[in-house]
Amino acid sequence: MRMIFSKIFNFLFPSLYNQVLSITIVILVLAVSTLSYILINEGVKSAEKDLLARGISLSKGFSIASELAVYSKDKELMNNILHNIIKEDNILGTAFYDMDGSAISVQGIDPSQKLGLEGIKKIVLFRDIFWKKVLIPDSSVPLYYDLYTPVTSHANTQEGGIFEADIEEKEAIGILRLKIDAVPLQKIRKELLLWSLGISIPFLIIGFGVSVLIVKRITRPIRQLTDMVKEVHEGSLDLFSCYCPPESKDEIGVLSQEFCNMIKTLDDRNRQISIMAKAMESASDMIFLTDSKGLFMYANSSFTKCMGYTQEELIGKIPSILDSKQHPHEYYRGLWQTLKDGKDWYGEMSVKTKSGDIQICETSITPVFDDKGGIINYLAIQRDITDKKRLEEKLLQVQKLETIGTLAGGISHDFNNILGGITGAVSLLKQRMPEGDKLLKYVDMIEQQSYRGAKIVHQLVGFARKGKYMVECVDINKVLEDIILVVTETFDRRIELRYNLAPDIPYVEGDSSQLYQVFLNLAVNARDAMPEGGTLFVRSSQIIKNGGDVNVSANMPPGEYVYICITDTGVGMDKDTQSRIFEPFFTTKEVGKGTGLGLAMVYGIIKSHKGYITVYSEPGMGTSFKIYLPKIVQMEEERDAAIKEATKTMEKVMTVLFVDDEPVLRELARDILESAGYKVYLAKNGEEAVELYRKKGGEIDVAVIDMVMPVMDGGKACEIINKMNPDAKLLVSSGYTEDMIIRNLLTDKVVRGFIQKPYTGRDLIAG
Template sequence: MLVVDDDWEDYLLIRSALEDLGRGRFACDYVADYAAGLEALRTAAHDVCLLDYRLGARSGLELLRDAIAAGCHVPVVMVTGEGDDQVDAAAMELGAADFLTKQEITGPLLARVIRHAITRADDSAELRRRDERHRALLEHLSDSVLVLDADARVTYASPAAAPMLGWTPDELAGQDMFTLLHPEDVPYARERFAACLSEPGLPLQVECRVRHRRADYRTIEVIAVNRLNAPSVRGVVASFRDVTERKQAQAALREARDTLQTLIDSAPLAIISLDLTGRVLTWNRTAEGMFGWLASEVSGRTPPFLNDDQLSEFQGLIGRVTSGETLKDVEVSRHRRDGTPIEIALFATPVRGPDGRVQRVLSMLMDNTERKSLQSQLAVAQKVEAVGGLAGGIAHDFNNLLTAILAPAELLIETLSGDPESVRDVTEIRDAARRAADLTRQLLAFSRRQVLQPRPLNLNEVVTGMTGMLRRLISEDIDLHTSCAGELGTVRADPSQLEQVLVNLVVNARDAMPNGGRLTIETANVEIDKTHASTQLLVTPGSYVMLSVHDTGAGMSPETQARLWEPFFTTKPKGKGTGLGLSTAYGIVKQSGGYIWAESEPGQGATFKILLPRVEVAADSLATAPLDAPPRGTERLLVVEDDDMVRRVTQRTLTANGYDALVASSGGEALLLAEANAYKFDMLVTDVIMPGMSGGELAERMRAMRPTLKVLFVSGYTDDVVVRHGVLEGDVAFLQKPFTSDSLLRKVKDVLTVG
């Protein structure tokens, strides 16, 4: 060891303490001044140095600093006469291994301090070796390293910086790093550098553009750590690498990914990818709109649109795809977030990785609800069309037969007034014919082949006018409640047909509440926009008036609702219903240009809603004068009818009530009669469909000779047939077969009076 102390007695004290630990264990050299001490330390021939703080006029701290500057690595223990924390701290900061107070020196303490100093020296030597190794590694790193001072000037540049920036390390030394950055990046870089200075030891990352010597800019990724307080570094260490090509590749990849994502999100199909267990990996915007869940809500989960009873089916489909099968147009049922069911057409295919193994399932889902509904509606429409075609085909002959029964029956009732028993028999015949006529009208109504007589009307007046009759239809334990909206819009419809619709719905509601309940009839103005139109299929956006009938009865199952509008479908016991009530209502509403649908669940009652287009005209009043006796007349009429029975009963009814009625069986015969009578007829009553010449053509030819001639068209055919034969184009008088004598007489009088 080396003892540097200007006091010989202090040296003897130290040597004595060491001898107490055992002679020959320590070898001590002694010098008393600064110069000798510095020279001895330069030789590095000692394991440890005990250095006195005061060396005459010089300071031990000064010697310590100069020795370390000269490359001395001998561990130094600073010895002071009295404890002085500032001196001790200064010594440790300069690089002293430890410090001692002379008054505290004992052999054991001195031995521990020496061992500690030597150990620290060994550690420092190891650190120096590591430092040299790290420097060697640093010189060969592919990443560039700069060391900056607190003003961001380069104090060191690794060799890798030269090819990256085009400047040699010597050329970079002393440069202000901010002058090399792109002007747009300087404010952000200064902000990050200031943060780095304020937080020593904390790595901070920044990305910026640096100017190459060629004057182009390269994008670099920098990690900087403040090591200004580290004696071995004294700077901010900035490690950086050139990421220009990577950034360009990332930008190209991002653009391609964004383009692909845009295409996926813009696709009209819901595109969903799943892992091999069926959990959601991706979920596009169409899927969000179709089902109501956001992608962030379903990621990593089994799709939430599954009911418990659909999970096994779902897992089965996943298993088929993961085994390599591609699924095409598989029809499945799912539900939206609000619980509404949705019919899906599913397409799914396996996605394989580079090794050929299935990694995920890609599925595309198409909302099939509308198509399925349309198919269902088409099936109903086809059934309606088939039955309607049959009804239309037989309507003419059947209505002629009913006319030939009804009119004579009424005449017989009048003539047999003195014979009650005969009147009763004929009345039963008439009533049976009326029921048959009602059945024919129902067949024509649901098939939309009846002749409507629409007029502007207010549905409130229809509802209030029927309330009394409806109360008689239902049982006493059913509470009938009406809620009519104020300032209700006007619709254009046939009031008698709407009354029939309301009766059918109320009767159905009554039958659904055998133990009583509440029946509510409501009207309201409704605006249907595109959003609402999509929830009720085929409803055109616009202004409507709604009529709804709600009951608190048993409700309906989905299976029943699917067949609700089918003709002859009924859930009532045999003999309790024909199955034509709702199909009749459906046909009347559709023929009136409106929409009808049902909302129901088992045990929750049912609501039937009707939408009729609103029209901007004033409603006609439905008030009617009380009927008096059938009107009589004296006018001369020409009746043209190809059916013998109808022709005879028509002539008999008219002549029995004062009219002069001539008859013809065809258009040609009618023209001959007209010519023979100089066309002096007050009115032409003609069937529409006749062999050879139609009623429309006959009326046109007769009006050419007598423009003031009144015309009443009669037909048992349906409206589309009548229209094709030139009738009902404008305000024309029309009488639908089968008719009674009363309806014939009133219609004739009305045409003669009004025109």
């Protein structure tokens, strides 16, 4: 080390003269500077000690003199004392404070300033003057001194003051503050500095003259390097503006060249970083970077926009500010363990924005490693999939209901066929049994139980949205008025009913009894949600949806709708319950008090009426069901007339083609119709019916065709027969009842009427 220093020194100072001269100048400068510092410092300390001694003396004297004034709280006397104090030299301000630190009387001090609790403690505990130095901002030079002296009293007081301090027979009853100007010290400092300069300058001039030659050689390239550093610091990496060609191959020259090489490297890297930063800022995905501890270091504009936070609000914070409380602790422990193991983490994460909204994000987090393999950062990329997840949930809910509905429809179809066989057989038995037969009552019991079974099947079909509805023009207000009457007469008097039914709303097409059940079910649910009473609101109106005017469903087409809203102020529901309320057998009621089918039936009936239903609820606030039913476009009078005409068709015919895939129903139909005097042809599917009609069509007066059959369904068979003979009298039957296909067949006059399964012999003959 000594050899290196010697070489550098010899290189800088090649002659002995320069070496000695330089060393001499350095020693002189150091000696003069040190001496000047010591003299100035000691002089200032001495002056400061004198100034404080005088202030302490004044403070003690006036604190003794002010005992009576403070004890008696005589503000006038205290003001006189302060007035005398402030006349003293170098006193900027003075004040009396009580033991709570509040100003009692002030001169030259802001009366709103209150003493700190720690300062009061020191004054009371030590019973001595407490002082502090206040410096000029951004400097070590004192601006003024604050002296705090306790004003004590020999008066006897109760023990346990504010700090319960034991101070013998004296007790601090107030505090005297003196604000002493430090300007005299600054003047003394300046005088000593001038005196020091007067001595030092001759020595420094001599040293400067000797050192000029050396300094020029060293400082010029260093100055150039300094200018380059400043330009780089200001953001300039232009080699043409900051390049400093070395004039020699010494250390300074090599340093200059290496510095220029460093600038070029930095410029290349900055360009790459700039490109990457622009790409990250332009990304539609949310991107953020944390340090190894998980603290935010960067977030792109997509992230700040979606989360609602600014960069400043995020930097240095931990990601837990986005915690939605939707995930358990094990979820986050697993996440961090994966990252700490140096592996990428992928998954869906629920986060809370600044506004409190919950968003679901598809998230990937990747550890960033340094050259040694240590983790230095974590890079996260997120994509907001909230809307996608909501659509998926709605689609899943619809699919579940559709699946259950399809299952219910299939079961009901099979049951209707079974019940059809039973009711048909019962009809034949009753026709052939003599009046007064003892067994007739048992046959009646079978028939009654069959009807009960048919009613249950009809409810099941209603859930499948294929129920048998008496299609008519329905005045919704009249249905709601009936509901209002029931609520008024039967509900708990603690439930207040409010309603607003808009006049002259359009009619809807549907079954009034089914819609009555919908509204009654919702009203009863509202009642059950308000066991302690509340308010039930019923409202109707007409709305027009144009594009996005009505926030109901993306599948709800534009048009005119009758709007019904039933709202309660009951216990409400959480999000999870709302997502499941239309599921069959789901109920929040106690065992034995609910089947879980009510709202499922409501959903099925509304969908069967081509309507829409939504629910909104907040726990503890209440629930609101909104129903939208399409306004009736026109009465299908021609179709109704065709149905009425078809009712009389069977009375005029003699030959019937009966088509059904159930052998029992075919045989019963043959017996029933033949017993009524008709000639009957039977077919087991649509294909066989078409072939039979092709051969026997001239003698067939009417055909009764089941809709759901293997090989060829009834709808297809009806269309083919209608093309063969547009005047053919065709009736259709189904366990699903009048669905859209049947309505279209009726509307297009392909068929003349419809018979609902299960039917009796009388129904078949009358049909």
